[in-house]
Amino acid sequence: MMEIINTNNAPAPIGPYSQATVAGNFVFVSGQIPLNPATGELVTTGITDEAVLVMENIKAILTEAGIGFANVVKSSIFLTDLGNFGQVNEVYGKYFTSNFPARETVQVSALPKGVNVEISVIAVK
Numbered sequence: 001m002m003e004i005i006n007t008n009n010a011p012a013p014i015g016p017y018s019q020a021t022v023a024g025n026f027v028f029v030s031g032q033i034p035l036n037p038a039t040g041e042l043v044t045t046g047i048t049d050e051a052v053l054v055m056e057n058i059k060a061i062l063t064e065a066g067i068g069f070a071n072v073v074k075s076s077i078f079l080t081d082l083g084n085f086g087q088v089n090e091v092y093g094k095y096f097t098s099n100f101p102a103r104e105t106v107q108v109s110a111l112p113k114g115v116n117v118e119i120s121v122i123a124v125k
Contacts, residue, residue, distance in 0.1 A: 010064075014035075020064075026122060027122070055119070074121065
């Protein structure tokens with residue numbers, strides 16, 4: 001059985017996918033980009049602001065699933081410029097303070113809507 005997780009506190013999907021799905025004890029959160037959930041507008045005021053909004057969107061989805069960042073076991077960070085890694089990592093570190101999940105960070109040629117960062121996570125209940 002699969003459960004679908006959706007919240008108005010994170011951006012609505014922009015394609016045929018869910019914000020998150022639950023399968024067994026695993027919660028799979030779709031990649032989040034810096035879309036403001038209230039306005040649907042992209043935040044483009046700098047990589048730090050973008051990363052904060054991405055993490056806040058993930059937080060809203062995890063909260064809707066009844067868990068938090070301490071439950072995350074794996075994260076994937078996609079950047080269009082690895083030169084932004086330090087700033088994104090600094091923001092990321094404010095949300096993960098101990099028992100750090102496994103993670104990879106990769107540079108990609110492009111992301112949806114031309115954003116600079118996208119992050120997805122896998123968590124356990």
